[in-house]
Amino acid sequence: MIKLKMTNRRRKSLTGLSFVSLWIVGFGIFTCWPMIYSLYLSFQKVKITPLGIKTTYVSMQNYKNAFLSDPVFVEKLFAYLKTMVLNVPIIVVFSMIIALLINQNIKFKGLFRTIFFLPVVITSGPVINELLSQGATTIPGIEKYGVISLIENMLSPAFAEPVTYLFKQIIMVLWFSGVQILIFLAGLQKVDTSLYEAARIDGASPWESFWKVTLPVMMPLVLVNVIYSIVYISTFALNEIIVLIKENMFSTLTGFGYANAVAWIYFVIIFIMLAIWVGLLNLRRGSGGR
Template sequence: MASIRIRMTNKRRKALVGTAFISPWIIGFFIFALRPMIYSLYLSFQKVKVTPLGIKTNYVGWDNYKYAFVSDTTFVEKVLHYLREMALNVPIIVTFSLIIALLINQKIKMRGIFRTIFFLPVIITSGPVINELLSQGVTNIPNIESYSMFEMVKQSLTPAVANPIMYLFKQIIMVLWFSGVQILIFLAGLQKVDHSLYEAARIDGASPWEAFWKLTLPMLMPLVLVNFIYTIVYISTFALNEIIVMIKDNMFNTTTGFGYATAIAWIYFVLIAIVLAIWSLLLRTRKS
């Protein structure tokens, strides 16, 4: 009984420590974010007009949501396009981050410099900077469409599959640009792995490849889930995301306005929540 009591006490203590770390975010959310979210949900059921005298609303029920799916074909098209991009980009970003973390976790010279180089894009990828880089073509590989690989992809695959793959190759630098934080998370996990486990595996005759699949990857699975969630949220809220841009454009559109903009924002929010739930379920099942 005493051991159970101590274990419960330790569990409660860890829970309190975790709550203390996230409490600033929780407090900030309730003070600054909860009320605007509720108000935006209210506006999504309204026809909103901004006048010199203030905001005037007229209740329209589900009309804004119906318009998004039935009348506004651009929104549905952009959502489907974004989901295809996410299905390709997110696994590649996480896989690339894991590979780079494994490489720079080795005992090599100038390891700190390499870590800085891979994290540097995170510091400079603000909206205006990325926008300028995109306009100058820095994030694309020059003349990549002239490579024979593109023709092979076009001829051997259907357009529904080939177009996302071609987009991925065109934007490969942009995709890899989002890997800095994920690399650091994987590095933190790798540095906490007990090296005696690798020594025991080596004594038992396990190859480095077997040690990765049987030791490294299972121990990093919680961080894989964290990185998947972080990558999806980061890409989904990126300032130049085409759906985010569409929401901003509709805010000041005289035809649609704030009401429709908040409606598609909530549709987008629910969609991303569903995607996160699916990925979490898949990765937790894989972990178990």
């Protein structure tokens, strides 16, 4: 009979595994297996019948159709990439600014924190739909007073388009900033005040203290907020590609297999976007440290 010596390290490992075992089982059943099955279906032509799901292997045809036969998907994919490039920096910068302001020694700090986090609580598909229908996601009067036309006349189309897009969607962008503000605020409250005291003794201005003290300390949280923003916007219920996937799921022209192929293409695009942003931020942190 083989006896295993129960060391303290092994006992701690078994204790840890026992705590996460339920999560591992749940992840395998409810996440890992559905993803594998979804990947399998993306190579099939799927027909849902009263007797069950019938599949016919079509190799890469669903993926080819997504890029070569479906102009709507390609158009929405480019729109998504433009949204990520424009919205993520704005969300992160706005969140940092608001967190810096709330972190000051001011009255009603908790009230302001609640106000900026409130949209996260009430934001849902029906709420955003209603806001969009009423035009509540744009700055009031921006088109009435010709601001958009002025920007389009002053700038070339390449620069005017992203600027006008930001003005039209600025309220919607700010609505996605609640969680990021709280993350930055928590990080700011952990910064050692002696660093600022040392910077003031050396003659640093508040602006220099931000760039030399605050920002380097907050860079890990900048990375967290960038990842969170990309994932949150990409998986939002009213995201146009998410809506497109849902429409194709039970379409008689495309079907469930095609919807799975589009979903996997979207997943890979999100992964690439995350990798690019993380790489750029890590490169920034590495160059800043030298």
